[in-house]
Amino acid sequence: MSELYPAEVIIDPTTGAVSPATGRYAKYLSELSGIFSNSDAWSRAIQDENDPLVYEVIECKQEGSDLFFGTTTMQPGKIGEEFYMTRGHFHEDRTKGEVYCTLSGQGLLLLEDRQGCCSTVEMRKGSIAFIPPDWAHRSINCGPIPLVFTWVCSVAAGHDYGQILQRGMRKLIVEREGEIEVVTNPKFD
Numbered sequence: 001m002s003e004l005y006p007a008e009v010i011i012d013p014t015t016g017a018v019s020p021a022t023g024r025y026a027k028y029l030s031e032l033s034g035i036f037s038n039s040d041a042w043s044r045a046i047q048d049e050n051d052p053l054v055y056e057v058i059e060c061k062q063e064g065s066d067l068f069f070g071t072t073t074m075q076p077g078k079i080g081e082e083f084y085m086t087r088g089h090f091h092e093d094r095t096k097g098e099v100y101c102t103l104s105g106q107g108l109l110l111l112e113d114r115q116g117c118c119s120t121v122e123m124r125k126g127s128i129a130f131i132p133p134d135w136a137h138r139s140i141n142c143g144p145i146p147l148v149f150t151w152v153c154s155v156a157a158g159h160d161y162g163q164i165l166q167r168g169m170r171k172l173i174v175e176r177e178g179e180i181e182v183v184t185n186p187k188f189d
């Protein structure tokens with residue numbers, strides 16, 4: 001194992017920039033096939049908006065550490081009545097939880113356990129969300145500006161996207177008549 005040293009890492013709360021960063025990836029709308037319930041609106045938005053960026057993840061990982069952290073920056077937007085969201089995942093290691101700390105913007109963290117119990121946690125500047133082990137989690141930008149949050153996770157947690165990509169989550173976060181609503185996914189009715 002390499003030797004680990006204390007470090008200061010600077011995070012820009014409005015852009016999500018991480019310095020120094022060790023990795024990053026971006027998700028464009030065309031890469032989020034099947035997660036929005038209105039697939040016609042999804043195809044149309046890829047065409048009309050020239051495949052917009054939905055979110056970007058930047059990480060800082062020290063080789064040999066048990067923990068790593070980073071930011072996720074989610075653009076504002078909607079597909080049909082659903083807000084932009086992340087793919088959502090369980091952790092491969094079912095014993096590992098995670099912590100999200102919102103730096104700017106406003107959104108909802110949608111959670112669901114293996115038995116189908118659902119929960120939401122508000123995401124707003126200064127809020128910290130605790131994600132217990134073995135709860136699927138997806139973040140949703142419900143506001144007009146980028147939603148930026150820091151996450152801290154075990155490097156051993158891993159991602160299990162399969163179940164959420166195949167079945168979706170039981171709740172959808174939508175805007176109806178200007179109100180943010182948590183509604184049941186018709187696939188689970």
Ligand SMILES: [Fe+2]
Nearest residue numbers: 089091098137
């Ligand atoms: Fe996670």
